[in-house]
Amino acid sequence: MLNRPEKKKIDRKTARNILIRILGYVMKYWYLFIPSIVMTLFSNQLSLLGPKYSGEAIDAIANISGVDFTAVQKNIILMLICYIFSAVLSYLLAVLMIYISQKIVYTMRCQLFEKLLSLPVGYFDTHPTGDIISRISYDIDTLNSTLSHDLVQVMTSIYTVVGSLVFMWNISKPLILVFVITVPTAIIFTRYRSKKVRPLFRKRSRKLGELNGYAEEMLSGLRTIQAYSREEEIGNRFNKRNNDSMNAYYEADYYGGTMGPSVGFINNLSISLIMILGGILYMYSQNGTTPQGTLFFITLGGVAQFVQYSRKFAGPINEFANIITEFQSALSAAERIFKVLDEEPETEDSFGALKLEKTDGKVDFNNVVFGYSPDKTILHGISLTASPGKTIAIVGPTGAGKTTIINLLMRFYDVSDGSVTLDGNDIRNITRKSLRKTYTMVLQDTWLFCGTIYDNIAYGRENATFEEVKAAAKAAKIDSYIESLPDGYNTILTDDGINISKGQKQLITIARAMISNSQILILDEATSNVDSRTEIKIQEAMNELMKGRTCFIIAHRLSTIQNADKIIVLQNGKITESGNHDELMKKGGFYSTLYNSQFE
């Protein structure tokens, strides 16, 4: 099977670049982001004040001269206010973050899709559809959850960490020394770990993409697999990938899973140290060795508060470890998304490219040389002229390069050498969009999307009326079939379209072509799946369609071809014969042999 080479690790620089790019998206919504920061500050300040008031309330309760009820009452009310407002604010914040992240995700999906549509067609030949889907759904999802949850967490964390530090500073400065030991340990540990874990997460994303790719590919061949009774074997192959992907997941989990408990341990370490140190300090404070107000003085409530704040302080650091794990997978996901976004699109329209409004339909190939890869040339110096309104037929053995000519005409690919011109303009100097608008194409590979039959036909031209759609369907001899369906034109075509045959699909695409009003027509085996009697019936409509338009026809059925103004025989990427039917028959070359073979 295809083994893609292991990609290099994400180094720190790429990680930073990815992060900066993500931030770029976030900052686009700065007007939402800034309020969210303000809200974070307030909400956290409020929840930080909570323990302070509760500490004061406890001190008031522990008052040596009896419980100070007024102080307790005051603090209780303050606590209530803090907690309720903090809850409201944090909910608003969560909602706001959902809005921001959804906006970002929406933009990203749009960009990704737009990008996909702008990529050269070759991209889709080399990238499994499932992998593309995995990027646009799973990877974006991963990024989304990081943005909507973890981003708030990070902001909250930073504030809580700083805030608790300030409170602890006020309670007892010597106790903070404990963190001089534990915080660097935590940081060093997390960094060391994440370095180790990051490549594992990338592998996990990639393997999942591969699995999705395989699933999608095999499901598209479901019928064939069943027809050959290969469920067992294909199932086993899928399992191999399933196993690979799950192992990659497990590996990442295995190492990622140590992070939480370990950081938890470091936090508990600091609490234990605080208790030991704090206990000693309290002892000296109590027996009067350290007088009140000096650096080393601490009350019992002070120690209790300090522990509470140190928890608040450590909590985010603990969470941070989890978040870093999440960030790792978000980074790998983002990398895969950006990879598509950075993919080279079809070359930009050249500067000042012509926007075709109208065309006569004169097409020239001037000594065209082309190969899909530089080492394998498919077309070796093709020259031909299609005059306006004339029909050019291309015949030749399969694999001779007929479809390649069409690919070049449509500028799905650019020529390696020579040029293709339309009305004398090099097509590379015409905007792609206006160039393609001048063509109508019916291909052997019928492509219909999930939608009503009506939508599929009307796809050929925007604003087509129902009458026009029906007329086109009539001309393509598919109207009566459509009308026989229970839902008529509103019948929804589904994936496999089980009860619609390939021939019927082709007739629908022909109807789609008939509705468009482009100047140049390309028929690549347009009727290969239509039976010959129906073909004759639609011939009249086809003739109508072809009238006044320049036509390129590729067909095996020579009856379609013999009336062409010019027939070109293509063999091994070269034109070996050219002329009309009679001329070629007289010549007694490849064409005449081919023609006669149908009567054998």
Added chain:
Amino acid sequence: MKTVLLYLKKYSRKMSCGFFIKTVGTMAELMLPYILTHILTNVMGKSVNNIVFWGVLMLICSFISCALNIIANRMAALVSKNFAEDVRKDLFRKTLLLSAAQTDKFTIPSLESRITTDTYNVHHFINMIQRMGVRAPIMLIGGISITLFMDAALSLVMIAILPFIFTTVYFISKKGVPLYTKVQKSVDRMVRVVREDSQGIRVIKALSKTDYEQRRYDEVNRELVKNETTAGVIMGSVNPVMTMFMNIGSVAVIALSSGRVANGLSSPETVIAFMQYFTHISMSMMAVTRIFVMYTKCAASAKRIAEVLNTKEDIKVKSEKEYPDISKDFHIVFDKVTFSYNKKRNNLENISFKLKKGDSLGIIGATGSGKSTIIKHLMRFYDIDKGGIYINGEDIRTIEKNRLYTMFGSAQQYDFLYADTIEENIKFGRDISFEQIVKAAKTAQAHDFITSFSDGYNHLLSQHGTNISGGQKQRLLITRALAANPEILILDDSSSALDYKTDAALRAALNESAKNTTFITVAQRVSSVKDCNLILVMDNGKIIGCGTHESLLESCNEYREISDSQMGGAFVE
């Protein structure tokens, strides 16, 4: 959820082992606040040695809990990994076994996302529940029971808060499940557009429809965003509401304790210790709600997975009593077969014919006349409404699926080639020798073009075989059909992209090499069927002509018309 959870049964021992370790680890963790309060209330201010002793004990407990938690987490990861692998494995297998009608109902993109995203969601949940599902409740219950000992009255205040929390969380989560189901549905729709457009990119570009497609995508994208936002906004309320309840609880505790301390029922130290536990308890409450939120997402996905897993096989092997054998004189027999897709209009009506072993059958007729439908029924993709289809005298409904399918070699309209070598595409996972492959490729007129690649049979195809031409694809598919020397060879419209010369050579080679094979060809070209022993002319689901080429030319107007249109009439002697 139940169907999916059954998969965990296999791992119950491993899981309980993990649970046990986790429990011990959590207990050790639970010791921490206990020791802490002990230090605060009893040890503080007495002796340095004592403080250090208890402090070190805290360290030991935290170390134990850390080590055990890591072990338990790893075990959880292993169990959930194996679990997800099993579920996905079965799901994929089941998907492969779905009948055509069933796949139509689920649609392919939806099946795909069930295998990927939904399984992933369940995996994630099973992983997390093992980690937090034990720890959080133990911390919660342990915490509460310790506080009960410390000061029952204060503890009851806290417990009084819990029902509020649970009902809120329960109602919100209940609302969440349908919301996430909706989200998943819009994901399906989005994936569908991406999938379609990836496959139809040529047509889209050729028709300059990128703007239209973007609008179409935008619609599903917006819908998805809308549903995700709704689900997020509702589920996002769980945490703040919870935290608020907990905090109000702590306020109530302080309020109550002030009175109790004043009356000498409690001490300030107890209140301090109580607050320590309170933090722990509220943290575990937090974790419990997170589990709830995850559960909602998981339940939606589990339901979708179960839908597929619980789909009953609709094409079953029937008993011979119900469908008795007939005589073995003929290889294939269609006896008055009638079928309708929508049960309104018949797609096949009264189809009858008989073939001897080694015979060839040609089916010809207009587009949509029911040619391929005959094939689909011979291969039992659907069950017929009336009549019977027999192979070697056995009703096909009584033949076990595997045995039935291995009788056929078929090249159908759904051309399926995948990203792999040519050899592998022909083999298709079957046990076929290279010699056989080459032989089949020669018969199918594919050998020459295959060997023209520098890497020959090892040449890599792209997905759907987009890097070879239509005619080449068809010849590979025919090679695949031939390679295993099937009893019955079916070519359903699979030489339409071949030029006449290649087609003629193919037919000659087939006649030569597959003498014992019963051969069925569906075609639009008269030349493809004219040498068959029997030719059926189909129209509107009925047989309107039946016989050899010569007899049909005389007896069947339609056949003559088709023949004339293709052969130029005058040329035919």
